[in-house]
Amino acid sequence: MAENGQSRTARRKQKKASKKPLWKKIALWTIVAMLAIGIGVGALFTYYIATAPDIDASKLDTPFSSKLYDKDGELFADLGRKQRTKVEFDDLPQVLIDAVTATEDARFFDHPGIDVWRIGGAVVANITDGFGSEGASTITQQVVEKSFLSPEKKISLKVQEMWLALQLERKYSKERILEMYLNKIFYGNQAYGVAKAAEVYFGKTDLNELTLPEAAILAGLPQRPTAYNPFKNPDLMKDRMNTVLHLMVEHGKITEKEAEEARQVDIPSLLTDEKPDSTKYQAFVQQVRKEVEQKVDGADIYTDGLKIYTTIDTDAQEHVEFLLSDSEDNPISYPEPVVNPDSDEGEKVGAEAGMTVLDTKTGAVRAIGGARNGLESQGFNHATQMERQPGSTFKPIMDYGPAIENMQWSTYHQLNDDGPYDIAGSGGKQIETWADSYFGWVTARYALQQSLNVPAVKTFEEVGQKNAKAFAEKLGIGFGDNNVKLTDAIGGNIGTNPLELAGAYRAFANGGIYNEPYTVTKVEFPESGKTVNLKPEPEAVMSDSTAYMITDMLKSVVQQGTGELANIPDLPIAGKTGTTTRPDVEGSPDAWFSGYSTNYTISVWTGYDNNNIGLQGAETKIPLTLFKHTMSELSKGMETPDFTKPDSVVEVAVEEGSRPAKLPSDYTPESQIVTELFVKGTEPTKTSDRYDQLDPVKDLKATFDKESNSIQAEWKYDTEQEVSFKVSASVDGGQKQELSSTEETSIEIANVEPGTEYEIQVVAASGKTEGNTSEPATTTVKVPEDMEDDEDEEEDGDEKENEGGNIPAIGSLSAKPIPSEVAIDVSWQYNGPPVQYEVTVSQGGTPIQTQTVGTKGIVIEGNGVQPGQTYSITVVPVGQNGANQGVNGEAKSTEVTIPQSDEGGSDDGGSDEGSSDGGSSDEEETGGEEDTEEKESA
Template identity: 80%
Template sequence: MATNGQSRTARRQQKKASKKPLWKKILLWTLIAILAIGISVGGLFTYYIATAPNIDASKLDTPFSSKFYDKDGEQFADLGKKQRTKVEYDELPDVLIDAVIATEDARFFDHPGIDIWRIGGAIVANITDGFGSEGASTITQQVVEKSFLPPDKKISLKVQEMWLALQLEQKYNKERIMEMYLNKIYYGKRAYGVVKAAEVYFGKTDLSELTLPEAAILAGLPQRPSAYNPFKNPELMKDRMSTVLQLMVQHDKISEKQAKEAKQVEIASLLTEDEPDSTPYQAFLQQVEKEVKKNVDGADIYTDGLKIYTTIDTDAQKYVEFLLSDKDDNPINYPEPVVNPKSDEGKKVDLQAGMTVLDTKTGAVRAIGGAHGGLENQGFNHATQIDRQPGSTFKPIVDYGPAIENMQWSTYHQLNDDGPYDIKGSDKQVETWDSTYYGWVTARYALQRSLNVPAIKTFEEVGRQNAKAFAEKLGITFGDKKIKLTDAIGGGDIGTNPLELAGAYRAFANGGIYNKPYTVTKVEFPGSGKTVNLKPEPEAVMADSTAYMITDMLKNVVTEGTGTSANISGLQVAGKTGTTTRPDVNGSPDSWFSGYSTNYTMSIWTGYDNNNIPIDDKFKNVSQRLFKHTMMELSKNIETPDFTKPDSVVEQAVEKGSRPAKLPSNYTPESQIVTELFVKGTAPTETSEKYDQLEPVNNLEATFDNEANAIQVTWEYNSKQSVSFEVSARVDGDEKQKLSSTEETSMEITNVEPGSDYEIEVIASSHESAIDASEPVTTTVSIPEDMEDDEDDEEEEEDEEENNNEQGNIPSVDSLQAKPTASSIDVSWQYNGPPAQYEVVVSRSGSDIQTKTVRSKGIVLEGDGVRPGQTYTITVTPVGQEGANKGVKGLTKSTKTSVPDEADSVQGNSSNNHDGEASD
């Protein structure tokens, strides 16, 4: 009986059918997928083949030279031009053909244009290592690719390449294809084709004269012509030659004995003596090649017939190369070559240099100087390839730039340069070049004088991650290296080069806008009309206030600090010096200067390739002089405006030494007021009260007038304020008595007591009661006893002369006093004894730091020896000058004084051209 219109048996059969095995389902769907993929791939490959270019016989023999254009669109170079000579197959020696086939395509004479076995191996490698990791191109495919197709690594192009290779083999025999290949291939040194290569490297124009080692070299060169350049890298080329010889043995082209004999040949013995001239502007073109290779997949500037539009200013490039030359009229004086300590033969080496010139507004590279003496034949480019410690050129990048950006520091921000800085967890110290420390200084002065301790303290306050992040935005590459404390002064693990450093400094010059320095704006491919634009996009990497404030401080470096050799009269430039030191080198192995105007930015490095060789002190400023001469030349006949202060920055007068910054009061002396830069909204608002007390009088003197029988007192006072002077006196140590109040700067004291000592005191007081009176200033004068008559005078003179000739009667000085100011100590005394001069000894912390001999009864101590917050002992000893007393020392007298810690110990100018780095 049926249920629901279907029998039970039918339902069982349906259920059984629905339980078909799973593997059968998987197999079915797999076959369907493979079929679908096959149809799709077949259709896609058919499309690739249908759109492949036709074989153009005119393009088969000669590679296209790439043309290069300058910043104005004018052609300045044509790589490959005139450096080729055609050869027929019959002129090719068997040894060369065997070497090429063994190296490039062992089954060349057997396959139809593509090699199935090589394709299989390449597919496996591309699956395991990624597409493009291994090629399978035969010689025929290489001819096709270099003749008709762009160099991109795309599946479509690879399909077209194989299709055209099959077609090419139908039209031409193997001999003709081999001939095309050897006429087309690039061998380096601007040599296209094997005939030109043989001439360039071996001086041979007849290929039948090629030896087995020479044939092996020519077979191995095309893989990496620059790297295997036998003139520059003979050892690397020898390894490559050995590889080719071993392949020839493997494919039965030569015997093991022949290979062994060939491997014994020295590469240098095969080469022509006259290495061919290098391409003009090679340092610049090296960077062009690097950028094209990196940004245009598979492009070859030597063979692809590209139109490459560059940023070069050929006039700037020529001048940079001139300054790096050894020509007689070069204004740069380079040192004589020095012995390389790593050379067993005592080989001498030159001081090297690398420099980069950028357009400040765009970041375009205008010139590159790759080496002192000129960069030739793909040599080492010191502007782009070095990785050296940057010294103090790092201070704006990892210290003061991040401090202004992240913490809104002002250029006045106070930092304590208080002595060697102990590195935590180490027994090392960070010092300054002359072991002189300046106490409290402004950030401006610390950067101007390149002081290390303030830089380290700034770095620690900023924080390592903030410092690194700021530097990375400016294009500084860290890789897997961690930023260290010593990187704060450019002496850590992070290295750089002039191209990278110029890019970083340009951001300061350009209002905080950065883009990576570039030499190429666009690349055009022949025939296809394809254009690749390479100009990088600009990016704001810091506030315009940060950029301007760093720039303003760096202008002081050039005018008053460590970079005065780079200063240019009448031109507004900013810059920073940098030198490095290492414990194992007695001197500086690196000297840098990075600087800029509103038009150009440059970075220059000088040093030796062996960084164990120090630079002679007399030549540490070569980097500054290279900057100066280049900037002067490029700035001729063009307007160079000064840097424009943005609205985000304010100028504010502040009182020197105030911590934190305070506004000057109405009574702050002009000499104690400086104008500094603040981020808008952070300028001080509190007014200093330090100078509410009047300044004391200066140059107080008191002398006895014998004829008038009176004391003449004089002093000086430079303030414009309305003041009067209270004059008091103390006789023989008795109680002080007020004598007068006057607005004059002199007075006469009459009715003096014979034989007495007078101490005169003068205090300045204001007519405004709100201002405190000045500190008192005193001086002393002695009044002689009354003289009875001329005879007594004569007897006294005789007695005095007798005393002068009597040894041992030299007394000590009287009234010794020392008065400190912000940056000096005024020492004065009195003396009543035989003629003498005075030995003055200045001590600090128990050690004598200064000794001077003077004839006057006073001396002013100032300069580096006077520091805020320090206590000094001054000892004065009279030394006889006449008769038996000549050279005899009298009794000493001492006094102590302390320089106020509140004074701004160093805010003045200096032009001493030392950099002050102490890098690890």
């Protein structure tokens, strides 16, 4: 029974236990988990604290200057070495103390080194917006971080920072800590510490002379010393000063009335006229700072005591700065200052410039020209900071580069520059040529060489916006949130700068290999021994065929295109010009040149900070001369090999004007053969038949017609081509004379000499291609002696010849223009004693040429014979034998007008050759009818 009772009791207890509420179980496990986490966090924090550095008194007061080394490891800058003046707490006026604590740490004099309330707010912000989004550092913590710790945003460092702040507060007074802080902070313009900052900005060496607005400015500067630089950005500084004044009112340091009075001050009126001396090579140093801050989280080159190894070539840097200066020795002629159209007071502004020089092989930045006459401390850097439209320098990047890469275009690829290009959806806006005319069918090489806009836009459309953008982005071109537009094809939408553009062009120069341009190779933290490598990794962003073919096209730009002014004899370089235009601006707001050799890549921009002012005429060529002088100087004494053609590219001779590209035939004239580049495997295989030799005429026959005293010649010819036939003849083996050019397959040779043998030659000639003729076909015909019934006439003739002075006039004189030629076909008949014929061509009554011939016809050309002119043809028979020797017969004349040549274009990209339409003028029709009538009457 007892066992049964115990069993029931145990079962009741077990049942009761199994009915424990769920929330109690969750609470229990939550407590256990929190204890575990707390123990773990505590252990981790204990580890962080144990590994924190010791407080070193020698590091508390003075920031460490960073040292910058050039490409050869030589020191060229020691940042912050001189711009310091130490101050003690007793030297600090109350207005400055109030401004600093209200802005940076309102409870500074009350907390033990860390501010729990601020930590709570920061925790919430970091949870919602991500770690590091909001700080809770007190002034004490900032002193610790700048003295002993890395600026990286890590939990371990934040724990160490709070721990060391507590330790620092135990060891030093609040007054001493504030003194440390104000001696350590960087205020911009190479000023470290509040005392030096007061001297730099306000010219005051006694801090007790500081006014409320000046104290507010100094308290606001450390947050963003570059952005809030009052010398450069007084309006932005004014906003920051007002924020400080608001915080001072909020924390009871000043009254609202005092704040309002301070807000009325004009900041530039407070500043000293003597601006601080700048560190050398400011444009380059500015980019160094940017790279270090971006790639080494939180690092400050002015306060962290870094050793920074840079890529600068100080000789190149000094030469670039010289070319951007107003030195009397500077070979560059800059425009005189012009009136700023946006100024009501007639303010004058000068042209600006920016330049970047890269090492083509590595992408290392060798020099940066940030502004005319040097870049002031933290001033606007035109080489790295601006965003201006690049004009036609974008054509290799947005158009022809992606076309070769994605569609394997050749440098010969045919494009039609046929007139303004309508921009869809623009309300009638068009893209037009910059030149005076359009060029018709041209090669891609010629289109880029002459910077033609319409072919570029057509190329962009065929490539597609997606492919164009992807290609450009691989070259480092940033689009941000901007949409790619049709006008990007000619650089008229998104902005860029010389650093970015030089990086893109360098990839073409470097066989398609790109890496971001860089000024820093590595950074060393001397205290910790830590080294950070900042050299970017190279990446293949296009095929070597694309890179080489674009380079070869850009060499044409410099050698015989828009970039000729940048050409340097005996130095293989490639490059592209670029200008921008706006309807509301006279001239060009932007002028560019980007070019390269195998050693250096250089990009140059010139213009005005106010892009409502345009460069005029030759001023747009300044970037080309800047490039030429810089590249020439850097290349002195250096071997500059030409660009090497990769195996993926082949050179092919093609027949100019063929579409698509065709190989030249054996008969293609040398003048019509061009050599272009093709991606291997895409070269043409078909041969052009445009210049193939014509087939000779067939079945040429010639017979003498006694009744008309003429030779009748005829032949056959089978072809769909437009041809004419040149007929020549020789008499008794004499010299051949061209008689006529005809489109018919027969001809009559009138008034032939009895007893002679004529050799007739007929050659087929192309009506479209000059010089394309067939092999000659020949035949002979014998003209018999006079028949018996003509013997009496012969005797009469002999008698007349012996008598002399009986030379009759010629008959059936005809003159007509020859189709497709600037020439006149003249023929006549004659029946009398032996003569030669004196043929005179006159215009307006003035003889322009005279010839003597023995045949009854002549082709007149050259020597003043021009299209659209009317000529008088006079033929005089001149006796040759006996008493008739030298006796002239009666002169006969006729007139003929040569029609204007057809000016229409042809298939070969703008050539005027072969443009005749076969003759359709009124003069030709009339001449033909007269000729027919005379032959019939004869």
